[in-house]
Amino acid sequence: MNVRELIDGHKAVFSFEFFPPKTEADTKALFNVIGELKTLQPDYVSVTHSATGAAPLKTAALARIIKENYGMEPIAHFTCIAHTRPEVRDIAKLLKEHGIRNVLALRGDRRPDAPPPPPNPYNYAAELVRDLNAEGGFCIGVAGYPEKHPEAPSPEADIARLREKVDAGASFIITQLFFNNADYFSFVDKCRAAGIAVPIVPGIMPVTSHKQLNRFSEMCGCVIPKHLAEDLERIKDMPEAVVEYGIDFAYRQCKELLDKGAPGLHFYTLNRSVSTMAVLRRLKNEGYGK
């Protein structure tokens, strides 16, 4: 099914993000997690794609398994920074052969130790959106940044670039994770004022450890609110208390987002189920969704 139609057809959609596992043990663990999370009937799930360009097959294969064996609608993430145009055409063909019709078109980041870029590389996600849209047959989503993408000179400049992705053919946006809902609501208002009319689904990561939070904040540039940092500092040596705190924080964050009109929630699961299940169960018990 087309993800945009799923978003439009529901009061609120719930989705999960997974990444392709590296080892046999991780693969087994992931399939257990997917089986558990399936019981919560997500509207769709997404599978990440390495920005090195090394493993499009892994993304396509996992997305296909999720669709065929678990009956859930997949979105394949599709990064372009390491690919040439012919490679992008091949990956698009591969995805179609795997029955994948929803993609999240992304630029990706070039690592300092990455091999040299290919000739005529893609520079920005909008170029990929344009090519995939011309290719046809995909419902295309893109990334948005409530706290601004770290490289963008200003929030306004970043939103103008986001508008280019939507104008090129993207029909939904999934956001980077954030912990301050005011940032999401202000971002949505600014997007609407800039003429971006497509649904903007907030990305949520329940905190499961102090270390993990700091790592993600550094990686994606999201701000950790003072009260969250202080609360976690107090309990950082009690791992179970941190998980419980993270569940409660995410639940309250999600509830406010939905109450104030977010079209759904996209959970960054990190291939684990406990916290996402706890948050979503509480929301579903209160009648959120569908």
Ligand SMILES: Cc1cc2nc3c(=O)[nH]c(=O)nc-3n(C[C@H](O)[C@H](O)[C@H](O)COP(=O)(O)OP(=O)(O)OC[C@H]3O[C@@H](n4cnc5c(N)ncnc54)[C@H](O)[C@@H]3O)c2cc1C
């Ligand atoms: C929901 C979500 C899922 C993700 N999944 C993955 C994944 O599976 N694999 C992965 O490797 N990474 C993933 N990422 C991370 C993403 O690849 C990085 O954040 C990357 O730095 C930017 O990707 P983008 O698609 O937003 O890039 P773009 O939209 O190209 O934007 C990147 C930067 O360039 C600027 N810009 C855009 N166009 C222009 C232009 N013409 N001139 C000048 N500046 C411009 C933008 O303002 C922004 O600062 C994900 C991020 C999100 C939010």
